[in-house]
Amino acid sequence: MQLDLNLLTVLDALLQEGSVMGAAERLRLSSPAVSRTLGRLRTVTGDDILVRTGHSMTPTPFALAVRDDVHRLVREARGVLLPSRELNLAELERVFTIQCHDALATALGPVLVGRVQEQAPGVQLRLLAERSVDTDDLRHGRIDLELGGDRPDLPEFRSQTLGHDSLVVAMRPGHPCADGLDLHTYAAQPHVLVSRRGRLTAPIDAVLAREGLDRRVVASVATLSLALQIAARSDVLVTSTDVLCRPISEAFGLITRPLPVHFPAAEINCNWHQRYDSDPAHAWLRDQVQACLSEVLAR
Numbered sequence: 001m002q003l004d005l006n007l008l009t010v011l012d013a014l015l016q017e018g019s020v021m022g023a024a025e026r027l028r029l030s031s032p033a034v035s036r037t038l039g040r041l042r043t044v045t046g047d048d049i050l051v052r053t054g055h056s057m058t059p060t061p062f063a064l065a066v067r068d069d070v071h072r073l074v075r076e077a078r079g080v081l082l083p084s085r086e087l088n089l090a091e092l093e094r095v096f097t098i099q100c101h102d103a104l105a106t107a108l109g110p111v112l113v114g115r116v117q118e119q120a121p122g123v124q125l126r127l128l129a130e131r132s133v134d135t136d137d138l139r140h141g142r143i144d145l146e147l148g149g150d151r152p153d154l155p156e157f158r159s160q161t162l163g164h165d166s167l168v169v170a171m172r173p174g175h176p177c178a179d180g181l182d183l184h185t186y187a188a189q190p191h192v193l194v195s196r197r198g199r200l201t202a203p204i205d206a207v208l209a210r211e212g213l214d215r216r217v218v219a220s221v222a223t224l225s226l227a228l229q230i231a232a233r234s235d236v237l238v239t240s241t242d243v244l245c246r247p248i249s250e251a252f253g254l255i256t257r258p259l260p261v262h263f264p265a266a267e268i269n270c271n272w273h274q275r276y277d278s279d280p281a282h283a284w285l286r287d288q289v290q291a292c293l294s295e296v297l298a299r
Contacts, residue, residue, distance in 0.1 A: 005077070007044065010037040012074040014050060015067045019057050087280040093122040096285050099137070100147035101130050101196070103224040103244045104268070108147075111292040119288070130196045132222065138273055144282060145289065146271040158272050160286070162293045164265035165241035167204075168256040170249045172232055183260045187213040190236045192227045193220045204239060207261055228252050241266050243297050268293060 013023035014034070024034040041049055050057040059067070100108070105127045116123050128143065137143045138157065151159045169186065171177060177185055187208050193200065200217050208215055218236060221227050225248050227238045232252040239259065240249075249256060270289060276282035 004040075007037065007041055008070055008074055008077070010034060011041055011049070012070045014038060014041075015059060015063055015070060018050070018059070020050075085278075085280055087284055089120040089284070091122065092120045092281060094281055095124045095126060096145070096282075097126040097128060097143045098145045098147060098289070099128045099130060099143045101194075101224065103241065103248060104147055105129075106225075106247050107244045107296050108289070108292055111295055112288060115288055115292055116285075120284075129223075132196050132198070138271060141273065141275070144272065144276065144285065147289070148269060149267055150271070151267075151269050152271055156274050158274055158277065160270045160290075161267055162270050162290050163268045163297045165243050165268060165297060166265045167239055167259045167263055168242045168245070169259055170228055170231055170238040170240060170245065170254045170256050172235070173253065173255050175235055175237075175255075177237070177257070178255060181257045181260050183208075183211060184213065186237070186260050187215045189215070190218045190234075191215050192230050192236045192238050193217055194222070194224050194227045194238070194240065195220050196222050198222070202239070204259075204261075204263060207263060211261075224248055228254055243299065244268075 010023065010027065013026045014020070017023045017026055020031055020034050020038060023029075024031045027034065038049060045062065047062040048060050049063050050059055052058075109127055113125055116125060130148065131137075138146050138152070147162075169177075169181060177189060193202055195202070198220050200220050205215065219230065221230070224238070224240055224245055227240070228245070228248050229252060230236055231238045232254055242256065245256075270286060272282070272286070
């Protein structure tokens with residue numbers, strides 16, 4: 001049986017107003033249009049719905065019996081099709097999953113968790129490490145936000161650049177280059193790279209190649225924490241972002257020096273799937289990430 005659910009809207013108005021004219025005014029339709037719909041309702045239900053009694057109309061026993069159910073169904077349908085966009089943070093209960101590399105999680109996590117708990121105590125955060133390979137987690141909703149230097153190029157994804165962080169060179173305090181570091185000295189030292197895919201080269205190598213230089217990469221590791229731990233116990237250099245790597249480098253007692261060549265600051269991007277564009281809670285989360293990262297980078 002194929003039903004026109006618009007009939008329920010007109011039926012609800014007729015039963016609330018008790019007249020064709022009143023229902024027409026409520027629905028902003030013409031009286032003839034509502035009269036035609038009343039005729040269709042009578043055909044579908046096999047009931048007169050409203051009958052004339054003098055100068056007014058009286059609902060039938062069937063109409064009285066279904067009036068509350070019809071009103072509830074129309075109200076629920078409107079709630080489905082026109083959901084509230086007001087966000088009550090005090091009552092929000094939701095789990096958000098954010099994926100990023102360990103330096104970003106270490107720098108951003110404490111600020112973000114504190115800010116979220118202060119505003120929405122019912123929200124839980126999951127901070128996950130980067131995978132060694134690309135996945136469909138963002139597409140399928142297994143993660144809400146992906147933070148890092150990459151930007152997805154498919155139209156179903158959204159991306160916002162949240163900030164930039166310049167590159168520095170981390171080393172132990174007693175390193176031979178602690179007092180000065182030029183490009184030739186930088187290239188001559190052993191290096192540890194941070195790469196979730198295990199790459200043994202990075203964009204800085206193209207800059208060195210243009211100067212006729214080649215650096216020696218002794219290891220590639222998945223996390224900045226491990227790279228800096230190696231640097232704390234040897235003479236390797238680790239090239240990383242300045243502000244974001246600071247909490248980990250300070251924890252290992254390392255020092256940093258400016259990169260001895262001009263190189264663009266690293267982008268920090270926030271990526272999400274377009275399904276969350278109009279989700280008020282997700283938009284709120286993105287705003288909190290932006291505010292917290294701005295706070296961290298301003299230090």
